[in-house]
Amino acid sequence: MSVEITSPAFKQNVAHALDDVNLQTALAKVGPGFISRRLGAADKMPEFEALRDSARDIKNHTLAHLDLYMERFEAKVKEMGGHVHFAVDAAEARDIVTDICRRLGAKTVTKGKTMISEEIGLNDHLAARGIEPVETDLGEYLIQIRGEAPSHIIAPAIHLTKDQVEADFRRVHADLPPERDLSEPTSLLAEARGKLRQRFLAADVGVTGANFLVAETGTSIIVTNEGNGDLTQTLPKAHVVLASIEKLVPTLEDVSQLLRVLARSATGQEMSVYTTFSTGPRRAGDADGPGEYHVVILDNGRSGMLAGQLREMLRCIRCGACMNHCPVYHAIGGHAYGWVYPGPMGAVLTPSLIGIEKGANLPNASTFCGRCEEVCPVRIPLPKLMRHWREKEFERHLTPAPQRYGLGVWGFFARRGWLYRPATRLAMGALALLGRTRGRFSSLPLAGGWTKYRDFPAPEGDTFQAQWRKRKERETLARAEAAAARGDAA
């Protein structure tokens, strides 16, 4: 909910996450579930890999001509009676939304799922100005009543167990009869829906995110599984769409291609349950719809990414597959990343938005196993982009001193084979001697990070290169002797 940045304290966050029994229980289900569902959906579609290529190409094309599509989109929205607002940073975006709310005398604002709202810290900002934000996505609602931030970009409350949710409902919903059974997810959903129905009707402004902005038609599109987005945007006086610049797509045809990879990559569904298209405010004769339609397009540092290597990150369609397949995310969950965007996509995007000084841990905390890149529907080379950040960090001498020093010493030797080989022989000889009884070490100087958790094998003895050369010498000698012996005999 807030935009407090704890990424610099990543290691403390990790320790906390690993000790959190509820979190670990919740996380245990994340990997296997998402992974098998995505695989099932991909396997059922022979053209899935080709679709990923075309999804990548559509986004690349859009980013290459972003200014044109932005203009087209703005013109179309105006033509349909709506408004487009460009926000350079979070503060501007917040002010735009607040102004709309104030002008309409809004007391409550319903919200469909939007990560941009998290990025700009909208809820706290509105609340401080006497406007109550009400999250209507079940997951978002849950974390709102807990005063937490989302821990996943499509499943914001994935860090919670069912028991925690039940306890929260009983705590917050004062009129909930104690005997009401809340043991099933469906009963939890029904309970939340009952509470939210009144809020939908009373809301003055509805704020949603957007999965896509269509330049051709001036349409914003959201996909949800709960249908809360529809009520959020049609019932109030005004619908405000929060989106960032990379959500643009040229045509509805392009969107239909992207939708085919989005849900399959995200949840393994062929399509999300609701795909909602919004174009302009209610027209004369429409049965319902908002009186005003606003699109706030946020930059917040993204246009700076367009020029360099990180541009590829702007292809992201926020499916969450990279975190669903990430061993680090599976181990620590989303909050440990310390800001709005977790997992591999966050490890690349966060330093762009909050600065590498604060975000340095994130691109470093990856094993580079490559599974995120393997599943990303728009083929973002996430490890390569994380490495890009490591390079920036190294260039600017931000790499932590022990690591930089260790690397320097190692690099010095590795670049000088004539020193490296005798040095490794000596070191290995000594270590082999020390470790010969047990064959391994349970503590080693300078290797505490390793030996705190695992044993380290003792070297077998002399290095391979030295042994190989000795063997070759012996063979040459033996051949010479054999030849000499033959010569004698002749």
Place this chain on the structure above:
Amino acid sequence: MHPASPTETDAGKTPRVGLFCTCLVDTLRPSVGFAAAKLLEEAGCEVDVPRQTCCGQPAFNSGDRATSRALAEQVIVAFEGYDYVVAPSGSCAGMIKAHYPELFVGDPDWMGRVDRFCAKVFELVSFLVDVRGVARVAAAYEGTVTYHDSCSGLRELGVKRQPRALLATVDGLSLVEMGEADTCCGFGGTFCVKYPQVSDAIVGKKADHIDATGAGTLLAGDLGCLMNMAGKLQRRGSPVRARHVAEVLAGMGDGPAIGEPAPSGKA
């Protein structure tokens, strides 16, 4: 994944292979190097081990491009005379094959040379199967093993079916698959010492999957991952023993496993 390219090696001619032994094998477990050499010789190759240090991956993944580039040049100069360059590691072979070209982008003096070089670099087991057409090995190993797919080999080089195909021909060996064999073990090179707690959590889950198979031996194609998993298994008192897959395929699986003492304490 990479079919045989009979470029310099005319059929019938014995290909000369430069064995890139990798830093970890060189320093900690030379027996893997000898196993690799044996397998290559049995596959009709002439093996040589030119003087070498490291492929540069630790520098590359730490953002130190200058050192990575210097080491890459060193490797290319030392190895480009061979018909093939083979490493008993998907991680080091992947570093060279998939990432060296990035280090020379925009340098016309090197680009073509680097591409030609990378085309002849292979991970050991996939080289044996895909390039040399090896379909079986003459080896025996009594017992049940489980195989971990190391990330770089799997995702950068397509190493998955080749080790399983050859293991299926080892006398007395039966393979039982672990759950999530293709999930990272948490090693990640410098990652495991930079973020030891996260690494430990990941390798802990891996060790659970390994133990759950009931296999007596864990195999993999990368010594880094193996040391990580073996170290964790040993720390928690698991009886599972860990070996590089080349040791078993070469019929050299009777020595001490990773982290075990040599018999009678001889180093």
